[in-house]
Amino acid sequence: MYDELKKLDELSRRKFMQYSAKAFLGVGLSSTLGNNLWASPTGPMPTAKSVIYIYLSGGMSHIDTFDPKPDWEDQGPVEAIGTNVPGIQVSEYLPGLAQRMDKLALIRSMTSTQGAHEPGTYFMHTGYAKRGTIRHPGLGAWLNSMSGKTNSTLPGNIRIGGSNNAPGGAGFLDSKFEPLHLGSPDKGLPYVKRHHSIDEIEMEERLQIAQMMDLSFHKKYPSKKVNAYGDVYAEAIKLMKSSDLEAFDLNKEPQSVRQSYGNSNFGKGCLLARRLVEHGVRFVEVTHGGWDTHNDNHEKLTxxxxxxxxxxxxxxxxxxxxxxxxxxxxxxxxxxxRSPILDGNAGRNHHPKAFSCVLAGGGIQGGQVYGATDERGDSVAENSVTVPDFNATIAYALGLPIDKVVYSPSGRPFRVADKGQPITALF
Known part of the structure; x- marks a missing residue:
């Protein structure tokens, strides 16, 4: 038994010890053994191994969701309801999350300097305002660059839904940290099977011929970007032969589980995200679009x-x-x-001055609200949180060295979240 255990990699040994401890002692070892296995060597002790980032594209109305203002005249027909944490209310549109408030930390004092969709989305994903030709990395790229993958076969950074060219990619980091984009969550990973007319032997022969033909080109142009193409091919072949491909197959889930998530693309995307982090993917983003409610705000929000x-x-x-x-x-x-004041089309306009975001799991203490807006939800009244602060908090949970300076190919210095500071009170 001991000899077999020695043959396992470090993560597999950890999982074996966790399962054994739970079976024989009724305890888990994650708090004592696990965290340092995915830590960055120069960062803080991580509280989270992976991230599922749900991005509500378009700008979510905070006063109609996580920061209701029942006494505000333009609150509209939506009412505030109690949660399973006394003293905390959310919108009636969120009855399920209201009963899981003990797992959530609401940040009601977010503020941004970007009031248009494209620069706002870029800022949120990178922590930097878009300037010139520089492309800043997203958190998934930073995580896999600094801390590495925990599954050597699957990509460490995956995006489900949204645009293939959305911000938050590899930026100036190596292209291998670019997120794999999946347009549809229930179609699996496309183009990963050999054509039925080609057997494995012929596949290997074709790959060897391709490598020979590319050899002189690689010697003449030995750049990172050129070598990255070879890495992509190698990773793709490894994935084609891996049993981890099952992670992308939602049909492996019981019908009851699939029904609990709902039949929307967003529901399927979040179920796929759970399967992926369960298989060791470090960062998964799921996009839920349509939140640009300039017209008929309350009707669309339902x-x-x-x-x-x-x-x-x-x-x-x-x-x-x-x-x-x-x-x-x-x-x-x-x-x-979105603006507290309803416009003539019963909609709400862009409002970067104050909004809400949410964190849960990964070492976050649930059942709390951080920061506050004024009586209308117009301005931050307490504990302002900038977008770089928010990104720094995520990086802090992952154990990333937020003060470490990384230089772009042009020699410019950057940090994971610019000058943002983590909200340690949330942990």
Whole structure:
């Protein structure tokens, strides 16, 4: 038994010890053994191993969701409801999350300097305002660059939904840290099977011929970007032969679990995200779009919040009962809030001055509210949190060295979250 255990890699040994401890002692070892296995050598002790980042594209109305203002005349028809944490209220659109408030930390004092969608989304994903030709890395790229993958076969950074060219990619880091984009969560990973007319021997022969033909080119142009193409091919072949491909197959889930997440693309995306982090993917972003409610704000929000509430509630429960919530940081982010005043089309306009984001799991203490807005939800009244602060908090949970300076190819210095400081009170 001991000889077999020695043959396992470090992560597999850790999992074996965790399962044994739970079976024989009724305890888990993650708090004493696990965290340092995925830590950055120069960062703080991590509280999270992986991230599921839920991005609400378009700008979520904070006063109609996580920061209701029942006494404000333009609050509209939505009412505030109590949660399972006394003294904390959320919108009636979120009854499921209201009953899971003990797992959530609401940040009601977010503020941004970017009031348009594209620069706001870029800022939220990178912690930097977009300037010139420099492309800043997203958190998934920083994580895999600084801390590495925990599954050598699967990509460490995956994006589900949204645009393939959305910000938050590898930026100036190596292209291997670029997120793998999946347009549809229930179609699996495309183009990973050999054509039926080609057997494995012929496949190997073709690869060898391709390598020989590329050899002179690689010698003549030995750059990182050129070598990255070879790395991509090698990683793709390894993945083609791996049993980890099952992680992308939602049909492996019981029907009851799939129903709990809902039948929307967003629901399927979050279920896939859970499967991926369960298989060792470090960073998964799931996009839920449509939050740009300039017209008929409340009517649209009833359609948008229903899958949000059902799916995130199911995700939190699923992670919790699988023992994954303590090591998975769940993030709900958006580029800005919406104006407290309703316009002539019963809509709300862009409002970067004050908005809300949410964190759960991954060492975050649930059942709390950080910061506050004024009586209308117009301005931050207490404990302002900038976008770089928010990103620094995520990086801090992952054990990344937020003060470490990394130089771009042009020689310019950058940090994971610029000058942002983590909100340590949330942990």
């Amino acid at each position: 359609e948008l919040t229903n899958p949000l509430d059902q799916t995130v509630s199911a995700l939190l429960d699923d992670l919790y009962y699988r023992g994954l919530l303590e090591e998975t940081l769940v993030v709900i982010g958006t580029e800005f809030g």
